[in-house]
Amino acid sequence: MNAPSLLLASILALGLVAEASAQKSDPDRPEANATWQQVRTSLFQAQEIRTPADAVITLDAPERAQDAAIVPVSIRTGLEQTPERHIEKVYLVIDNNPSPVGAVFTFTPASGRADIELRVRIETYTHVRAIARTSDGELHMATRFVKASGGCSAPPGKDMSAALANLGKMRLRVEGDVAPGRPALAQLMVSHPNHSGLAMDQLTRHYTPAYFVRRVEISFAGEPVMSADIDFTISENPNFRFWFVPRGDGELKAEVVDTRDLRFATAVAVNPLR
Template structure:
């Protein structure tokens, strides 16, 4: 069995570390960013800066990342906040700043979402949310980290083993569940070097993800090189009693599919 999917205990420990990591963020607000000024219109289609409104949503990230290749990011909303339909996650100083563009279905409101990213230099990490009424709102943190995009793959020579294996776990939380999707994939950034040949490893990463319960979409992602190796997504949602299905595709045309029991199943 792949070490990535070794045991439920490993999955639970990883989920716990994801949940705990962003809680360290308290005093790292966004900083002035010329890079963001240059890219803003291209990313959000407007020169107008989206307002920061913690009443709509917030983003947490560690002040200083323990591992720049595995930086936990958590986006949360309070009950009653307007529903987020889309989210663009941007790491200003990364070689490819847009880490991922996400959509979320109605069952995920209010949003509680976590993902691990690579941070290549001290940088603002920001999320731009599109609300159900079309408004855009922003939240973010300044994260001290460097070298995340070029950090060697954790599995070394075995990084490709089990590629495409997926695991999903749903933990009940009242009338909701917190689902954790794990995908085995090295997500090579194109900036890493083979430790034997010292040549750059070509970019090869999970490009799209779709998570559904029955016919209802929970989340989709269009991702890039800034999503960490072995991507992990945690997402709160309201179960509808249907099984959960995950579909992913990578940049080399590989297609991965898996289905899992309904929450509590």
């Protein structure tokens, strides 16, 4: 288990999972949430977190979660990813979800931009936070308040048997023209139920354990571009839009590992226009 996973594990071990859904949030007092205070201490101790920090990180999410199972979240960053100074980590925290730390992304200078778009499950009214850690150790946070939707919009997926049937199918593509040395946008789609557990097995009548993609690794020409430690906070069929810098011809490769240690990989050849 690598360092970010240990972090997630230690946070979960605090018992935040069980307490989370009992939390109430005041939209105007993002610092008051008790879960956030615990997460903050676990991840960042007493270190200063600058917020708002629009020059470094912004977060876009709908004001109301139209479909609680699929809430699009877009994190944009303002730093150029240079070897001297870049964003190393982006933490996604959803205070009132059962697992508040839903994702920890790792970026490199080869990312070009530390931007990421993904879709998450949102359990109830909550603050959603993206916290960037720069290579020189600063913390910057963007926060949005998201309202859960009405009664029948629910975080579990829509067709659990279909999700399992297509398990591990992947799509990886590069969007738009690609120029050498310029950040290029790519999208990874993974077919996976990514569920939280407590779906009942039809044959055994037992409740299945959580089953989700826990690790994503992207490389270009063998060099790490983006990696992520994630859990069932991410919607069914995990979907990420991210950036990378192709310096020449190479292979963009994605590998994911789920909680049953199944590994799925795909790759696409990239030949920048010269």
